[in-house]
Amino acid sequence: MPDSPALEVRGLVKRYGGTAVVDGLDLVARHGQVTAVLGPNGAGKTTTIECCEGLRTPDEGTVTVLGLDPRTQARDLRPRVGVMLQDGGLPTGIRAAEMLAHVARMYAAPRDLGELTERLGLGSFARTTVRRLSGGQRQRLALAAAVVGRPELVFLDEPSAGMDPQARLAVWELVRELRAEGVAVVLTTHLMDEAEDLADHVVVVDRGRVVAQGSVAELLTGADDRTLHLQAPAGLDLAPLRTALGDGLSVAEAAPGTYVVAGAVEPATVAAVTAWLAQADALASRLTVGRSTLEDVFLDLTGRDLR
Amino acid sequence: MSATPAPVADTAPTAHPGAAPTPRRVLAQTAFEARAILRNGEQLLVTVVVPVLVLVGLTRGTFVELDTGGASRIDFLAPGVLALAVMTTSFTSQAIASSFDRRNGVLRLLSTTPLGRGGLLAGKVLGVLVVELVQVLVIGVAAVLLGWRPDPAGIPLAVVAVVLGTAAFTSLAMLVAGTLRAEAVLAVANLALLVLAVAGGVVVPASSLPGPLEHVALLLPSGALGEAMRETLLHGVLPPWSVVVLLGWTAALGWGAGRLFRWH
Numbered sequence: 001m002p003d004s005p006a007l008e009v010r011g012l013v014k015r016y017g018g019t020a021v022v023d024g025l026d027l028v029a030r031h032g033q034v035t036a037v038l039g040p041n042g043a044g045k046t047t048t049i050e051c052c053e054g055l056r057t058p059d060e061g062t063v064t065v066l067g068l069d070p071r072t073q074a075r076d077l078r079p080r081v082g083v084m085l086q087d088g089g090l091p092t093g094i095r096a097a098e099m100l101a102h103v104a105r106m107y108a109a110p111r112d113l114g115e116l117t118e119r120l121g122l123g124s125f126a127r128t129t130v131r132r133l134s135g136g137q138r139q140r141l142a143l144a145a146a147v148v149g150r151p152e153l154v155f156l157d158e159p160s161a162g163m164d165p166q167a168r169l170a171v172w173e174l175v176r177e178l179r180a181e182g183v184a185v186v187l188t189t190h191l192m193d194e195a196e197d198l199a200d201h202v203v204v205v206d207r208g209r210v211v212a213q214g215s216v217a218e219l220l221t222g223a224d225d226r227t228l229h230l231q232a233p234a235g236l237d238l239a240p241l242r243t244a245l246g247d248g249l250s251v252a253e254a255a256p257g258t259y260v261v262a263g264a265v266e267p268a269t270v271a272a273v274t275a276w277l278a279q280a281d282a283l284a285s286r287l288t289v290g291r292s293t294l295e296d297v298f299l300d301l302t303g304r305d306l307r
Numbered sequence: 308m309s310a311t312p313a314p315v316a317d318t319a320p321t322a323h324p325g326a327a328p329t330p331r332r333v334l335a336q337t338a339f340e341a342r343a344i345l346r347n348g349e350q351l352l353v354t355v356v357v358p359v360l361v362l363v364g365l366t367r368g369t370f371v372e373l374d375t376g377g378a379s380r381i382d383f384l385a386p387g388v389l390a391l392a393v394m395t396t397s398f399t400s401q402a403i404a405s406s407f408d409r410r411n412g413v414l415r416l417l418s419t420t421p422l423g424r425g426g427l428l429a430g431k432v433l434g435v436l437v438v439e440l441v442q443v444l445v446i447g448v449a450a451v452l453l454g455w456r457p458d459p460a461g462i463p464l465a466v467v468a469v470v471l472g473t474a475a476f477t478s479l480a481m482l483v484a485g486t487l488r489a490e491a492v493l494a495v496a497n498l499a500l501l502v503l504a505v506a507g508g509v510v511v512p513a514s515s516l517p518g519p520l521e522h523v524a525l526l527l528p529s530g531a532l533g534e535a536m537r538e539t540l541l542h543g544v545l546p547p548w549s550v551v552v553l554l555g556w557t558a559a560l561g562w563g564a565g566r567l568f569r570w571h
Binding site: 053054055056074075078079080081083085087088089090091092093094102103105106107108109142145149150151 | 325326327328331332335339342343346347408411412413414415416417418419420421422423570571
């Protein structure tokens with residue numbers, strides 16, 4: 001069944017103490033694609049993934065992993081699915097290399113440990129006990145453990161949290177290679193650039209539901225095509241600017257001192273903004289015009305309030 | 308398209324293409340668990356050093372009056388110290404290790420590999436038995452040097468008692484580790500060991516405990532294990548009552564752990 005999805009979630013509901021953390025969520029992930037589940041903290045990403053991994057039992061809905069049920073057919077699934085937990089789950093008392101070798105022993109034909117060690121730069125801390133590793137080093141070790149069994153589907157829960165830029169690049173490179181080998185990669189993240197750079201399919205989750213999904217390009221099409229960002233003194237009166245710009249452009253002070261003009265931004269728009277600043281006797285410290293990013297779309301969808 | 312790993316010529320086909328054969332997985336986990344205990348300084352202190360000190364102290368010291376029923380002091384004490392050692396490994400050390408592994412997500416991560424939950428449990432129980440083998444060798448040699456002469460006929464029966472005691476105490480360890488916070492387990496497991504060791508009929512037999520404590524101790528897994536070790540190694544007899552008590556505790560605690568164990 002080459003066309004059947006690697007992962008299919010329908011109407012998933014998971015409640016903790018009566019509160020629905022996941023509330024009717026649908027998710028499909030395909031072989032040879034990276035599917036990013038994007039959402040703010042507490043959106044239900046990890047709970048969703050843990051239901052798919054068989055670590056939690058859904059209250060409602062169905063989860064199908066490689067055509068099987070992760071609760072009742074776990075034995076057949078475990079050799080074919082790789083898991084990287086958000087909190088690591090690495091035993092702390094042993095050395096990094098021993099940990100990886102131990103997980104590798106659970107598989108009939110694991111990946112070459114030397115090659116994997118090299119790929120993810122584990123060599124420099126192979127003999128260090130897991131307890132003494134930095135956050136980023138632990139993440140890389142956990143990723144190595146997730147892929148060592150040559151899985152057909154991997155779940156990566158916030159894979160590059162705590163990593164330095166070099167480590168992130170190495171991780172992204174490995175994820176791209178897995179995709180090229182036909183592996184289905186499902187990752188959760190709240191890093192926009194991670195989703196933007198890696199994902200073939202982005203699923204934006206908020207409050208336990210899917211609020212938008214599609215390719216990065218598709219998600220950006222719906223957004224205003226350009227955005228002007230302005231740093232200036234906080235609390236300026238926006239009314240004169242709104243009058244000057246007219247309809248078709250939205251103006252907002254997104255955070256104190258950060259102003260956003262979105263819509264059909266043109267050269268005249270920039271002139272109007274600077275004229276408004278001169279009128280208010282305010283000096284801009286930064287003014288940029290650019291295409292809307294996934295972050296803009298994300299904040300539009302999930303709101304700007306702190307949770 | 309699917310990415311099934313290329314078949315490797317020298318691997319026998321198993322029910323699950325990507326998994327190592329079950330015995331290999333369980334064996335790997337057994338070695339992993341045993342190493343984790345034997346490499347940890349604190350664990351080694353509790354499981355090996357403390358029982359040897361108790362043995363030497365009680366045998367050589369005369370500060371505790373013992374009614375040995377005609378047996379030599381060492382013949383009377385060595386079986387109880389072995390019972391104590393079994394408790395330190397199968398209960399205290401296992402409860403603490405499993406509770407921290409649970410908190411840190413280790414149990415969840417390993418349960419998603421082909422090892423699975425069953426293999427994880429099997430590896431833990433076998434790992435405990437390996438550590439107990441090391442304990443019995445060290446304590447046994449120390450006891451023989453102190454003049455211990457166990458009843459040879461009782462040794463196979465004592466092995467049965469050790470296995471029964473391990474089953475009961477590992478079940479208790481899993482129940483505690485799977486329901487309480489790791490810090491609470493640390494306190495409870497050490498405290499319970501101390502209370503059972505002093506008043507639970509392990510090293511000092513239930514019959515020499517004051518008043519109703521005697522009857523309570525005989526119903527506890529600690530008293531049953533201590534009694535079974537003494538009777539087998541002193542007289543070559545496995546007391547049926549101890550077997551019943553240990554099996555009963557194993558069934559009850561195992562059932563409770565199976566129902567109440569929380570992986571998160």
